[in-house]
Amino acid sequence: MFNILLLFVSILYFSSADASKAYITNEKDNTLSVIDIDKRKVIKTVDIGQRPRGITMTKDGKLVLICASDDDRVEVRDAETLKLKYHLPSGPDPELFVLSPDDSILYIANEDDAMVTVVDMNERMIIDDIPVGVEPEGMGLTNNGAVLVNTSETTNMAHFIDTETLNIVENVLVDARPRVAMFTPNDEEVWVSSEIGGTVKVINPNSKAVTHTIGFEIPGVNEESIQPVGVKHTNDGKYTFVALGPANRVAVIDQKTKEIIKYLLVGQRVWQLAFSNDQKTLLSTNGVSNDVSFINVEKLKVEKSVKVGRFPWGVVISP
């Protein structure tokens, strides 16, 4: 009996320790909110560097990396304690970044500087920088890490970069203010959202041709406030979710046919998205209403919103 009790207690203990967490950067009050995904509650808020935006994690879930844009560096924090471990050099104004599949290289978009900075994670040193278009932001990487796509907001291009040579191989013109580039799980397409253009372009990474342009129409919402930003694909190839900014909605798109299935009403000015590990839940950061919406992916329903700090920007979920 005692053993069973012990077992029960230990299960409880481990399940709580293993509980998946969402980390949210709050751009305007320089804090990080941590949400317990199961409980759907903020469990911790800590002060971090200035103007935190992009956020990511190492594959083992041990380190959280944060772009502290106004400090011109990347903060590396312990995922458990959230204590600052060290800074990585990043070049000026880091906004968004992506880690190579083996976590050895960090590719950073420097928004003020028209550069993509390449950082060696072990040496903690800048090893190269690649001149790209004006106000680079979106960073998409293939599963094998061979091709990096960066978008530049004022140049309106998707830059295809060979990560072997760290040179640009091709530039594809997209619609105004491209924000996010995201490869489909099979790497056969890269989707690029354009905030001011109001579209998502689907590009074939081999031919570099635009194969689809997805537009959005929402009854009662004017065209100008439909501003696509965050893009997330489900691994089963079924859905793609696109955050539509001040339209306050997340579009659900059939990943294969590119047809729009549904619009989900979330908080105000929705930008970035992240899946829970089982991909059953999608989180959205809503900048103006200062909250995070929980979307049930199976039912395509918004189930809850959780208040966080001022202007939640980026979100990452622990493995």
Added chain:
Amino acid sequence: MNIKNFLLVLIFLSLTLTNKVDTRELSIQQLEERKKADSERAEKRKKRGKKAFSKEITLTTKITFVSMERKNPPVLSNLDPILTDEGFYGVKLAIEDNLTTGRFVGHDYKASFHRVSLNEKLNQEFEKLIDKGHKIFIVDLTEDEILSLKKLRGFDQVLIFNIRSKSDSLRNEKCAKNIYHIPPSYSMLSDALTQYLVKKKWTKWFLVTGPDKSDKNYSNALKESAKKFNIKIKEEKVWDFTSDLRRTAGKEVPIFTKGSRYDVLVVADEKGEFGEYLAYRTWDPRPIAGSQGLKPNSWHRTHEQWGATQMQNRFRRESGRWMTEVDYHAWTAVRSLGEAITRTQKNSVTDIIKYLSGSSFGLGAYKGMKVSYRSWNGQMRQPILLAAPRSMVSVSPQDGYIHPFSELDTLGKDKPESTCKF
């Protein structure tokens, strides 16, 4: 509430409120550091033998900036420096942006800057430039100066972007097919302000107009907006005092503003000769709006939404000062050209006009929605920022003003009201 609880609340409040007072803007020092880091990085890149992606140049576009040397008016306020380089850094930054894009598509851009000095004649100098083959102009000129250009030999073959004048007649009866207007017209500004005042239900106005022509233009636009939005102008006065108000405003303004009951004092004083001295001195306690107080703008230093922080930082890094409206207009004009040339791969005046006035043109210009041009008069459609000196109050068009084509066309003269005929 007992004293202990009250103290606890007080301590809590003071802790939470004092915590978040960091400024948003980077200091000039920080910007300088970034600049230094940039050049260091560029040097390192050179050492590594790294080359930026660049396509062979197939198209070169020359852009000419024309401004006038002017006699400085007597100093009315010793707060703000008088700028003689407005527009310059806007052009420079936009050329750099265009060049970055151009590198990827094989387009080159060259800018030249011409400042007509006090002892030169604008028309002569301009004609010389046309004769030399300059085709695309960004002009920092007044209404009358722009109108005088229309008589010049070769005017029909050039393309002109107005970056200063807000005159409505330039955009209506005196319009021209090859002149684009980046600044919002007086009627766009007055509609933007009026929509907000209507929302606040401040619909009884006291209107004060200054002595200059531009003040009258602004004032006329305000009167038209008042009619359009059913505002009552309870009283209307012209300010024609000539004394230095810094010593006497306390005596003059209360008497000047005594009279009818009104909600808001609306002022048209483009040069700022007296408008700044109205606030806190009116007979009745009333807010000020118009050319002072709550002011409709195309750009403002308090603007930080929709990527504007990036623009403000990049501009300050380049120039060491804040971006003005004229700088913003210059940037937007040159970027519009870049966008048209990048998308069409052509740079002749007729091709650019065709694309700019067409329906596919749209430019991201840090206003939260794309800006474009009205095909009937070349005016740039744009949201208007309503700002107090140190805070952004609202952005017009206000919610609820709908339009079959674009909500931005609820500001200023719409197609049916326009008297412009090309």
